[in-house]
Amino acid sequence: xxxxxxxxxxxxxxxxxxxxxxxxxxxxxxxxxxxxxxxxxxxxxxxxxxxxxxxxxxxxxxxxxxxxxxxxxxxxxxxxxxxxxxxxxxxxxxxxxxxxxxxxxxxxxxxxxxxxxxxxxxxxxxxxxxxxxxxxxxxxxxxxxxxxxxxxxxxxxxxxxxxxxxxxxxxxxxxxxxxxxxxxxxxxxxxxxxxxxxxxxxxxxxxxxxxxxxxxxxxxxxxxxxxxxxxxxxxxxxxxxxxxxxxxxxx
Amino acid sequence: xxxxxxxxxxxxxxxxxxxxxxxxxxxxxxxxxxxxxxxxxxxxxxxxxxxxxxxxxxxxxxxxxxxxxxxxxxxxxxxxxxxxxxxxxxxxxxxxxxxxxxxxxxxxxxxxxxxxxxxxxxxxxxxxxxxxxxxxxxxxxxxxxxxxxxxxxxxxxxxxxxxxxxxxxxxxxxxxxxxxxxxxxxxxxxxxxxxxxxxxxxxxxxxxxxxxxxxxxxxxxxxxxxxxxxxxxxxxxxxxxxxxxxxxxxxxxxxxxxxxxxxxxxxxxxxxxxxxxxxxxxxxxxxxxxxxxxxxxxxxxxxxxxxxxxxxxxxxxxxxxxxxxxxxxxxxxxxxxxxxxxxxxxxxxxxx
Numbered sequence: 030x031x032x033x034x035x036x037x038x039x040x041x042x043x044x045x046x047x048x049x050x051x052x053x054x055x056x057x058x059x060x061x062x063x064x065x066x067x068x069x070x071x072x073x074x075x076x077x078x079x080x081x082x083x084x085x086x087x088x089x090x091x092x093x094x095x096x097x098x099x100x101x102x103x104x105x106x107x108x109x110x111x112x113x114x115x116x117x118x119x120x121x122x123x124x125x126x127x128x129x130x131x132x133x134x135x136x137x138x139x140x141x142x143x144x145x146x147x148x149x150x151x152x153x154x155x156x157x158x159x160x161x162x163x164x165x166x167x168x169x170x171x172x173x174x175x176x177x178x179x180x181x182x183x184x185x186x187x188x189x190x191x192x193x194x195x196x197x198x199x200x201x202x203x204x205x206x207x208x209x210x211x212x213x214x215x216x217x218x219x220x221x222x223x224x225x226x227x228x229x230x231x232x233x234x235x236x237x238x239x240x241x242x243x244x245x246x247x248x249x250x251x252x253x254x255x256x257x258x259x260x261x262x263x264x265x266x267x268x269x270x271x272x273x274x275x276x277x278x279x280x
Numbered sequence: 281x282x283x284x285x286x287x288x289x290x291x292x293x294x295x296x297x298x299x300x301x302x303x304x305x306x307x308x309x310x311x312x313x314x315x316x317x318x319x320x321x322x323x324x325x326x327x328x329x330x331x332x333x334x335x336x337x338x339x340x341x342x343x344x345x346x347x348x349x350x351x352x353x354x355x356x357x358x359x360x361x362x363x364x365x366x367x368x369x370x371x372x373x374x375x376x377x378x379x380x381x382x383x384x385x386x387x388x389x390x391x392x393x394x395x396x397x398x399x400x401x402x403x404x405x406x407x408x409x410x411x412x413x414x415x416x417x418x419x420x421x422x423x424x425x426x427x428x429x430x431x432x433x434x435x436x437x438x439x440x441x442x443x444x445x446x447x448x449x450x451x452x453x454x455x456x457x458x459x460x461x462x463x464x465x466x467x468x469x470x471x472x473x474x475x476x477x478x479x480x481x482x483x484x485x486x487x488x489x490x491x492x493x494x495x496x497x498x499x500x501x502x503x504x505x506x507x508x509x510x511x512x513x514x515x516x517x518x519x520x521x522x523x524x525x526x527x528x529x530x531x532x533x534x535x536x537x538x539x540x541x542x543x544x545x546x547x548x549x550x551x552x553x554x555x556x557x558x559x560x561x562x563x564x565x566x567x568x569x570x571x572x573x574x575x576x577x578x579x580x581x582x583x584x585x586x587x588x589x590x591x592x593x594x595x596x597x598x599x600x601x602x603x604x605x606x607x608x609x610x611x612x613x614x615x616x617x618x619x620x621x622x623x624x625x626x627x628x629x630x631x632x
Contacts, residue, residue, distance in 0.1 A: 040476050040477035040478075041474050041475075041476045041477065041559070041584045042474075042476060042477045042527070042529055042532065042556070042559050043473075043474050043529060043531045043532070043559030043560070043561060043562065043587070044474065044559075044561045044562055044563075044584070044587040044588055044590075044591050045529070045562055046527070046529045046559070048476075048477045048526065048527060050477070050526075053523065053524055054524055055524050067313075083309055083310070084309055084310045084311075084312055084313070085312075085313060086312040086313050086527040086550055086551070087313055088524075088525055088526050088527050088551050089524050089525055089526075090524055090526070091526050091527065092527075093312075093526075093527030093529065095312070095529065098562075098587075098588050098591045098592065099591070099592060099595055102585075102588055103584055103588070169525065169551065170313065170314050170315045170550075171315045171525060171549060171550045171551030171552075172315065172525075172549055172551065172552075173315055173428070173429075173549065174314060174315040174316045174428070174429040175314060175315055175429075176315055178525070215428070215429070232429065234419060234420065234429055234430055234431050234436065235419075237420070238311075238314060239311070239314065239316070239420060239429075240314040240315065240316075243313070243314070244313065
């Protein structure tokens with residue numbers, strides 16, 4: 030049986046990376062294709078079906094396959110990848126998890142909540158409600174270790190980036206821009222609109238995996254008040270907080 | 281991550297870390313999908329050679345230090361070190377007025393309580409120091425320091441005053457030296473590239489400018505990347521100045537709206553939204569970490585097949601150099617007569 034023609038275009042990225050490009054836009058359907066091919070390649074590597082792959086990096090619309098040029102050639106690798114039927118496989122070890130993540134919206138934790146309400150013509154309550162109601166999907170991680178790009182933010186909340194980026198967006202900030210929501214694992218510069226803050230660490234270098242989310246996971250944000258927010262902070266600092274308390278049923 | 285324990289109590293203690301000194305190994309692989317870059321030595325060939333000189337596994341941890349200023353002393357018992365750097369580096373036993381010079385490309389056994397000062401890295405910006413049996417703590421599969429996420433190194437940080445690194449055993453085997461210079465011209469002015477993945481985001485004249493112009497290394501260069509300045513590289517149109525975020529690897533050449541190229545290095549983020557006109561091939565990347573701001577480069581395009589051939593040929597040469605590392609007949613440091621004489625015997629004069 031001949032596998033179906035692939036949905037991607039090959040683009041070279043130097044002597045050790047093949048970029049398999051599925052499209053050039055942000056679209057949940059493209060992300061699903063990227064995740065499916067990534068999962069299939071990972072299982073093929075584990076099963077020894079392909080050799081010479083170092084690792085892969087999935088993004089919104091492409092999969093970077095990094096290889097060892099001493100062990101394989103791009104032509105050989107492309108041929109092997111083309112034989113993998115990824116559209117009909119979901120390896121068990123790459124199953125997505127669902128997370129319910131607490132957020133303190135507004136106030137000092139969400140300095141842009143009021144301006145987002147103003148720019149979208151909604152009340153702040155409605156902004157929080159819309160954001161909370163959405164079941165987000167982790168489209169990709171990048172920019173910073175553990176930084177998750179989530180989509181899609183509900184259409185009434187779509188705004189371009191802030192005209193004046195902030196030099197310091199505090200760690201834990203939950204922010205929106207365009208159709209995306211991001212959670213900042215680290216203090217960093219940033220131009221997104223900050224709606225609130227999540228007290229749970231998004232990255233912990235002493236855990237494996239270090240990042241809370243992985244590409245393909247689903248996330249709901251749930252509003253909490255200042256007191257439980259502080260309680261979680263204290264639990265995190267004392268090491269009593271468990272990530273597993275945030276995971277719900279598997280998708 | 282249990283603390284390192286060793287029966288042999290010897291090692292080095294940092295007296296001054298210099299500009300930036302970090303523990304690096306080959307890198308932290310397999311985590312780019314979580315946004316974690318490789319890190320790792322900017323000049324992997326030197327890393328392997330330095331480790332070979334002290335008899336370590338080639339992928340072992342080394343100390344990467346920028347410019348002069350690193351000073352440390354040995355403690356406990358003798359240890360073995362080797363430095364890879366430009367031929368004109370200045371490293372002395374003792375402090376600034378030390379009379380005994382160490383040279384690159386050779387291993388030395390140092391008695392306990394010896395102070396070593398790297399006074400200058402010479403014509404290149406960094407040097408690598410290997411220590412036989414160095415003990416470093418691995419985190420997420422690597423000892424490489426990535427301070428941004430607090431990974432690797434010493435508690436996630438660069439080396440600082442008072443930090444000690446222990447070794448696992450007393451020096452084994454004879455001191456060694458490189459018989460021939462490294463197989464790489466790190467003063468080359470050519471950066472070889474494979475075009476893409478977004479070369480189609482640039483106009484024909486933009487691509488021509490990229491491949492024919494001189495680009496100077498700016499002062500804005502660190503372990504994350506190097507900004508170069510030269511003839512602006514024109515995008516195809518306004519819309520082509522941004523892309524939906526796509527993977528970045530060390531070597532990716534991003535061109536933001538101002539048309540000036542940025543070459544990403546080991547600590548760069550794993551994805552980004554600027555189009556990438558081309559990728560510098562892996563074996564040419566050390567030039568950007570080694571050469572000084574103001575150095576001028578030209579980009580030269582090659583096919584993917586040619587790039588793979590070049591990398592394989594390079595690997596063969598590196599292996600040849602490592603195989604030809606040979607014992608030194610007489611120990612330089614323990615032989616008292618050499619303390620007062622010039623250690624440079626000419627075997628590797630002209631090294632690099």
